[in-house]
Amino acid sequence: MSEVVAIPVLSEEQATARLREHGILPTQQRLQIAQVLLTRDQHLSAEQVLELVNATGKSVSKATVYNTLGLFAEKGILREVNVDPIRAFYDTNSSAHHHFYNVDTGELSDIDSGQMPVEQLPVAPAGTVVDEVDVIIRVRNADPVKP
């Protein structure tokens, strides 16, 4: 028989509220996605979201997952993180914070905001305004032994 994995989901009411707060029309599929995503702070790629949603039973198409993640990011529910040139990650913690990226494992983790001093920003190039500041600290697994 197939393995049953409990996937934690947000209640429909909570998900609906989150979407409305951000001016997003809560459709069936968007709720589906919001419910699996917004349960906790996590970093997922689009493909992972697709699998996760479909694992809950109700399936959502690939195109919709991509559209929805893009919409959520635009509306500020999610934050897109670019660390790997081959795929984007979406961070459910949309508050200002930075990331560690383990290049060996591909793991992404948040940097406690208190640990990263608010740095003084340089002036943006003429004709442009700052949109967002991303700090990525790339880390490697420490060699267990070193001669």
Place this chain on the structure above:
Amino acid sequence: MSEVVAIPVLSEEQATARLREHGILPTQQRLQIAQVLLTRDQHLSAEQVLELVNATGKSVSKATVYNTLGLFAEKGILREVNVDPIRAFYDTNSSAHHHFYNVDTGELSDIDSGQMPVEQLPVAPAGTVVDEVDVIIRVRNADPVKP
């Protein structure tokens, strides 16, 4: 008739020297790539490098360009910059510095190192060591008028 564009290239001697400094065997193709890349500070995607090299007459295959850029990055001649999930950029300025990324134009520009205060780094997760710190400041074109 076709337009003739002068592509500045490094001399073969200089390119050879740069490769040897970094412990890279200077083959025909690697020199070709080094000569067009290392003439000045620039930010290029792999596809752009491919076009650029082939525009000089001597052609190099796609696989070799990818392999070589990866090798150069590993050996510290280039720095890989991830700003856009759909393609990687290679920065010929390998010294420590950060970037502005214009999300409207896709333009990447260096941040003068004096303008970006050396921030105190947070402690890396257990079992890992810091490899590199990337700061990307995303900017948008300023709206020319705003009521």
Place this chain on the structure above:
DNA sequence: CTGGCGATTTAGACAAAGTCCAGGCAGCGG
């Protein structure tokens, strides 16, 4: 309740960036 309409969703075709592979070539050590 019913019709209509714009927004949303869908499957699947398509595109772009990058990787892999098997075969051929190059250049160096002997």
Place this chain on the structure above:
DNA sequence: CCGCTGCCTGGACTTTGTCTAAATCGCCAG
């Protein structure tokens, strides 16, 4: 000059993401 090792190549392949045309949904006016 020979052979070994590493390098290069074209082309097939993979992965991630986008596009399209058609079906469906949600919701309001009548």
